Amino acid sequence: MASISTITTSSFLSLQAISRPKSPKSNPIPSKASPRNPNSNRNRKLKPQKAKFKSPPQTITSTAGEATSYTCLPPLEDFTVPSLNLGSRPPEEIKLSDANVVKQDSDSESQRFGTEDGMDGDLRVDYGRFEVNTHFEEEEEEDADYEYESEEEEEEEEETVNGKSVNSYNSDGFYEGEELGEFADGENVSLSDFEGEEEGVKEKGVPAVMRCFDRAKIYVKAGDGGNGVVAFRREKFVPLGGPSGGDGGRGGNVYLEVDGSINSLLPFRNRVHYRAGRGSHGQGSCMGGAKGEEIVVKVPPGTVVREAGNEEVLLELLSPGQRALVLPGGRGGRGNAAFKCGSNKVPRIAENGEEGSEMWLELELKLVADVGIVGAPNAGKSTLLSVISAAQPAIANYPFTTLLPNLGVVSFDYDSTMVVADLPGLLEGAHRGFGLGHEFLRHTERCSALVHVVDGSSQQPEFEFDAVRLELEMFSPELAEKPYVVAYNKMDLPEAYENWQLFKEKLEARGIETFCMSAVKREGTHEVICAAHKLLQESKEANKGSEGWTHPINLNHVADMVQRQRRAPINDFEISYDNASKTWQVVGAGLQRFVQMTNWRYKDSDTRFQHVLEACGVNKSLLKMGVKEGDTVIVGEMEMVWHDYPQSSGLSKVTKWPEWK
Numbered sequence: 055m056a057s058i059s060t061i062t063t064s065s066f067l068s069l070q071a072i073s074r075p076k077s078p079k080s081n082p083i084p085s086k087a088s089p090r091n092p093n094s095n096r097n098r099k100l101k102p103q104k105a106k107f108k109s110p111p112q113t114i115t116s117t118a119g120e121a122t123s124y125t126c127l128p129p130l131e132d133f134t135v136p137s138l139n140l141g142s143r144p145p146e147e148i149k150l151s152d153a154n155v156v157k158q159d160s161d162s163e164s165q166r167f168g169t170e171d172g173m174d175g176d177l178r179v180d181y182g183r184f185e186v187n188t189h190f191e192e193e194e195e196e197d198a199d200y201e202y203e204s205e206e207e208e209e210e211e212e213e214t215v216n217g218k219s220v221n222s223y224n225s226d227g228f229y230e231g232e233e234l235g236e237f238a239d240g241e242n243v244s245l246s247d248f249e250g251e252e253e254g255v256k257e258k259g260v261p262a263v264m265r266c267f268d269r270a271k272i273y274v275k276a277g278d279g280g281n282g283v284v285a286f287r288r289e290k291f292v293p294l295g296g297p298s299g300g301d302g303g304r305g306g307n308v309y310l311e312v313d314g315s316i317n318s319l320l321p322f323r324n325r326v327h328y329r330a331g332r333g334s335h336g337q338g339s340c341m342g343g344a345k346g347e348e349i350v351v352k353v354p355p356g357t358v359v360r361e362a363g364n365e366e367v368l369l370e371l372l373s374p375g376q377r378a379l380v381l382p383g384g385r386g387g388r389g390n391a392a393f394k395c396g397s398n399k400v401p402r403i404a405e406n407g408e409e410g411s412e413m414w415l416e417l418e419l420k421l422v423a424d425v426g427i428v429g430a431p432n433a434g435k436s437t438l439l440s441v442i443s444a445a446q447p448a449i450a451n452y453p454f455t456t457l458l459p460n461l462g463v464v465s466f467d468y469d470s471t472m473v474v475a476d477l478p479g480l481l482e483g484a485h486r487g488f489g490l491g492h493e494f495l496r497h498t499e500r501c502s503a504l505v506h507v508v509d510g511s512s513q514q515p516e517f518e519f520d521a522v523r524l525e526l527e528m529f530s531p532e533l534a535e536k537p538y539v540v541a542y543n544k545m546d547l548p549e550a551y552e553n554w555q556l557f558k559e560k561l562e563a564r565g566i567e568t569f570c571m572s573a574v575k576r577e578g579t580h581e582v583i584c585a586a587h588k589l590l591q592e593s594k595e596a597n598k599g600s601e602g603w604t605h606p607i608n609l610n611h612v613a614d615m616v617q618r619q620r621r622a623p624i625n626d627f628e629i630s631y632d633n634a635s636k637t638w639q640v641v642g643a644g645l646q647r648f649v650q651m652t653n654w655r656y657k658d659s660d661t662r663f664q665h666v667l668e669a670c671g672v673n674k675s676l677l678k679m680g681v682k683e684g685d686t687v688i689v690g691e692m693e694m695v696w697h698d699y700p701q702s703s704g705l706s707k708v709t710k711w712p713e714w715k
C-alpha cells in the first residue's frame with residue numbers, strides 16, 4: 055500500500071449511495087432540500103373566501119330624518135345625504151345625478167366660504183356624480199344636524215356591521231381557518247372601542263384581512279430542467295449508430311409583471327405558491343425535451359419586492375407592462391450524445407436536469423400617487439377625493455369607512471393631471487396599532503405633497519390636527535417634512551364655521567397656511583387642490599436636477615444574481631472537519647450543483663464524478679488536510695467514504711469529459 059502522500063492521484067472516494075439532506079450552509083441558493091420555511095405550514099389550508107368580503111354597508115339617511123341601511127344601491131330617489139344643519143343657512147340635499155357634471159346654482163356660489171382671494175371654487179374638473187340642489191326648508195333646520203349620529207342610527211350601523219364574518223390570516227398571509235369575532239364584537243371598527251384601552255398597549259389591532267392587503271409573501275420556484283437520457287441509434291444498415299440521447303428541456307422561468315388593472319395585493323391571499331413548469335426529459339434520436347412552462351406573477355403598479363427576511367429591495371415595479379425575470383429555469387441535463395468524444399465513443403452517462411431556484415418573496419405595495427390625503431377618521435377625505443376626481447370611494451358617517459386607500463386622477467383644464475390617494479383615517483396612537491391609517495402611511499412615502507383634512511366640526515380641530523401630524527412624524531420624519539396643505543373641512547356646519555377663525559389664527563401663528571372648504575358642497579375644494587398642485591409642481595421643479603432612474607434599469611438583475619450564485623466555479627469550495635463524527639464536509643455552490651446534476655444511475659457518472667473531484671482539487675485538499683482511510687466525506691447531498699488505493703488501481707486512466715457548465 056502506498057502511503058497517503060504518494061497516492062494523490064489514486065486516492066478516491068467510494069460512494070456509499072447515501073443521500074443526505076443538503077446542509078443549509080452549503081446552499082447559498084435556496085433549493086428543494088433546504089430547510090422548510092418556518093412560516094410554512096402544510097396543515098393550514100387556504101379556504102375559499104368568496105362572498106366573505108362585503109363592502110361596508112352604506113347608511114344613508116333620508117331627508118325625513120329616518121335612518122335606512124342599504125347593502126346595495128338604493129333607489130335613485132332615496133340616494134340622499136342627510137340634511138345639514140346650516141344655522142342660518144338652509145339645508146341642502148345632494149342627489150345622485152346621471153350627469154357627470156357639476157351644477158352649482160348662484161345661491162350656493164354666494165355662500166362660498168373662505169375664498170378671501172376671490173378664487174373661483176369650481177375646478178372645472180370631472181366632479182363625479184353628485185349634483186347640488188339647494189332648497190329652503192326652514193322648519194327642518196332643527197332636525198338637520200346629523201340624524202345619523204343619533205343612537206338609533208348607530209345601532210343600525212352596528213347591526214349592519216355585526217355578523218360579518220372575516221377570514222383570518224396570520225401576518226404571513228395564511229388562512230387561520232376561523233371566523234374572526236372582532237367585527238361581531240364591534241371591537242375593531244369602531245373608534246370608541248379604542249378609547250378605553252391603556253396607552254402603549256396594542257390590544258387587538260386590525261383584523262388581518264384589512265392589514266395584509268398591501269403586503270404579501272409569496273413563494274416562487276423556477277422549473278427544474280428535464281433530465282438528459284442515454285440512448286443509442288439503432289437503425290437498419292447503420293451499424294454502431296452511436297449515442298443519441300437528447301438533452302432535457304430548460305425549466306420555466308418566473309417573471310413578475312406589472313398589471314395596471316390590479317390595485318392591491320389581495321390576490322396573493324388566494325394563491326401563495328407559484329411554480330414554473332419543469333422541462334421535459336430528452337429522448338432518443340437526439341431529441342431535446344420541451345421547455346417548461348413559464349409563470350408570470352402579476353403585481354400592481356408600485357410593488358416593492360424583497361427577499362423574505364432581507365431588508366434589501368430587489369425590485370421596484372412601477373409602471374404597467376414592466377416585466378422582471380426573477381428566477382431563471384434550471385438547465386436541462388445533457389444526454390449521452392453530448393458526452394461523445396474521441397476517448398469515449400460510447401458514453402453511458404447523462405445528467406439530471408438542474409433544479410430550479412426557489413425563493414420566498416415579500417411584496418409590498420406603495421401606491422404611486424402624487425398627493426396623499428391624510429387626516430383623522432371621518433374628516434371628509436373620501437368626500438374630497440370624490441369631489442375632485444371621478445373616483446367613487448365609500449363615504450359614510452362613521453370612522454374607518456375607508457379600509458383601503460383609494461386613488462383618483464385629478465385632471466386640470468390645462469392638460470395636467472395628478473394622482474391623489476385617499477388613505478384610511480389616522481388616530482392618535484395609530485403607531486401603536488390603533489385604527490387602520492398607520493398601516494397605509496407607507497403609501498404616502500411616494501407622494502410629493504399631502505393634503506391634511508381637518509374635521510372642522512370636531513370638538514378640538516387643532517388638537518385633531520396636531521395628533522395626526524404627530525402620527526405622521528412617528529411613522530417617518532421624512533414624511534412629516536413633505537410639503538402639505540391644511541384643509542379645514544365641513545364649513546357648512548355652524549360649529550365648524552364658528553371655530554374656523556380661531557383655528558386659522560392659531561395655525562397661521564405657527565406659520566401654517568390653511569384653507570377652508572366644504573367638501574360636500576364642493577366649496578373651497580378648488581383652492582385646496584390648486585394649492586396641492588402648486589406644491590407638487592414646486593417639488594417636481596426642486597427634484598428636477600436630482601431626478602433620475604432610481605430603480606434599476608435592468609429588471610433581470612435578480613435572475614442574474616441567482617444565476618451567478620448558481621454558476622459559482624466548481625473549484626470554489628470550503629472543507630471543514632467534524633472531529634466527533636470524523637466527517638469531512640465539502641461545501642461549495644458549484645460542487646453542490648454538480649452533485650445534484652449527476653445521475654448516479656448511469657455507469658460513467660461515478661468515473662466522471664471522481665475525475666471532477668480530482669480536477670477541481672477536492673481530493674488534493676482533503677489529503678493535505680489529513681483525510682484517512684474510512685473517513686466520511688460529504689459533498690453536497692452525497693455521503694462517501696474515503697479509501698486509499700494503490701496507484702495501480704487504474705482509476706487514473708483519463709477520460710475526456712465535456713466542459714462542465
Ligand SMILES: Nc1nc2c(ncn2[C@@H]2O[C@H](COP(=O)(O)OP(=O)(O)OP(=O)(O)O)[C@@H](O)[C@H]2O)c(=O)[nH]1
Pocket residue numbers: 135138429430431432433434435436437438448449450451452453454455456457477478479480543544545546547571572573574575
Ligand atoms: N356637513 C358636511 N359633512 C361632510 C363634509 N365632508 C364630508 N362630510 C361627511 O362626513 C362623513 C365622513 O365623510 P368621509 O368622506 O367618509 O370621511 P373620511 O375622512 O373619508 O372618513 P374615513 O374614511 O372613515 O376615515 C360623511 O357622512 C360625509 O358626508 C362637509 O364638507 N360637510
Ligand SMILES: [Mg+2]
Pocket residue numbers: 435436437447448449455456476477478
Ligand atoms: Mg374615507
